[in-house]
Amino acid sequence: MIIIATHQVLTVTEKQRLSDYLVGKFEEIPTRKGIKKAILNHQVIVNNEIAITAQWVNVGDEIHLIESQSAPPKDFEIELEVPYEDDFLAIVVKPSGIPVSGNLFKTLYNALGDNLKSSSQQDKLRWPLPIHRLDTATSGLVIIAKTHAVRVELGKMLENKSIQKRYRAILQGTLLDNGNIESPIAEKKALSKFEVVENITTLKDTSLTLVNLFPITGRTHQLRIHVSSIGHPIVGDKLYKNDTAMKIDKGLFLCAVEVQFIHPVTKELLKVEIDQPAKFNSYLQREKRRVLKYI
Numbered sequence: 431m432i433i434i435a436t437h438q439v440l441t442v443t444e445k446q447r448l449s450d451y452l453v454g455k456f457e458e459i460p461t462r463k464g465i466k467k468a469i470l471n472h473q474v475i476v477n478n479e480i481a482i483t484a485q486w487v488n489v490g491d492e493i494h495l496i497e498s499q500s501a502p503p504k505d506f507e508i509e510l511e512v513p514y515e516d517d518f519l520a521i522v523v524k525p526s527g528i529p530v531s532g533n534l535f536k537t538l539y540n541a542l543g544d545n546l547k548s549s550s551q552q553d554k555l556r557w558p559l560p561i562h563r564l565d566t567a568t569s570g571l572v573i574i575a576k577t578h579a580v581r582v583e584l585g586k587m588l589e590n591k592s593i594q595k596r597y598r599a600i601l602q603g604t605l606l607d608n609g610n611i612e613s614p615i616a617e618k619k620a621l622s623k624f625e626v627v628e629n630i631t632t633l634k635d636t637s638l639t640l641v642n643l644f645p646i647t648g649r650t651h652q653l654r655i656h657v658s659s660i661g662h663p664i665v666g667d668k669l670y671k672n673d674t675a676m677k678i679d680k681g682l683f684l685c686a687v688e689v690q691f692i693h694p695v696t697k698e699l700l701k702v703e704i705d706q707p708a709k710f711n712s713y714l715q716r717e718k719r720r721v722l723k724y725i
Contacts, residue, residue, distance in 0.1 A: 434458055434553075434578055439491040448476065448493075449483040456495050458582045460589075473498055497578075503557055506540035514702045517549050518580045518695050519573065520558065521702045526569035526681050530560050542574060549576040562588060565651065567666075569707060570597070570686025583694035588648070596688035597643040597653060598706040600713070601662040602672075604629055605639045611656040621646040622656040632717045638665065640714065643684075653684065665713075680709055 437455050452465045452474070459465055466483055468474055474481040475494040511523040522545065524530060524538045531539040542558045549555070558574045561584045573593070575581035587593050606629070611622045625642040632638060639662065643653050651670070657663060658670035666682040690701035 433494050433496055435495045437493045442489050446487050448485050451487040503540040503543050504535055506536055508541045510545040518577050520546050521571055521573055524564055524572050529566045530563045551577045553578040567682035568684045571689050580694050593691040598685050598687045599641055599643050600665045600683040601639045603662045604637045613659050615649040620649045633720050
């Protein structure tokens with residue numbers, strides 16, 4: 431059993447269930463939902479006994495938060511590009527076509543062990559953990575925590591929207607100006623910004639626009655939903671397409687190409703960028719050559 435944090439109950443002003451009392455007591459798990467999940471995962475120990483959400487809190491209780499006892503990664507052997515790594519965190523490039531994690535073998539999570547160095551810190555995680563997700567079809571940068579403290583801090587930074595991300599995408603149709611998209615997603619506020627990089631004419635009675643996309647909020651499939659909502663779906667998006675979607679079997683043309691944030695330990699600005707995938711270049715060059723051929 432690896433103890434992450436300990437809390438001693440000194441006073442109880444009113445009768446409280448454990449799941450209510452612990453909200454705000456462990457900085458590692460700041461939310462009520464997180465506390466309930468930790469209890470259900472047997473990560474909370476009260477007086478050397480596994481806790482349950484409904485039990486009452488008493489003065490003198492000693493409460494431990496322990497590391498999850500989930501099974502270790504299954505060593506999915508794939509070589510990952512690692513643009514940045516230190517003793518506390520890493521930033522890796524997720525290939526398109528594999529999920530970040532989940533009940534599968536071929537995941538980014540299962541591939542991390544063979545691609546990253548072990549941390550030398552006392553609070554190191556038993557295995558590195560992604561702190562956010564990318565859609566399976568989306569490629570690009572994913573931030574990985576290697577210690578408990580950094581995992582907590584990066585989680586807070588995500589909640590506070592202090593981690594900036596930039597995506598590169600190829601959209602169907604012509605966008606001439608930069609702009610914002612603010613349409614709600616699942617009845618929740620959502621904001622994305624787009625920046626035109628290049629317009630490309632094609633031979634299919636349509637056009638393409640290479641863009642930078644910036645998700646200001648973090649809703650599921652936010653960028654894909656937003657650009658589709660203004661009539662410019664991402665090329666290759668089979669889920670959020672329109673009636674005139676271009677038929678192309680090259681996957682989704684969406685990649686997380688930049689992240690920047692203040693390093694939670696060194697306090698220095700960390701900015702990591704990668705080039706857009708080679709398939710972006712080859713596809714756009716092919717379309718340009720086809721147009722030139724018929725001029």
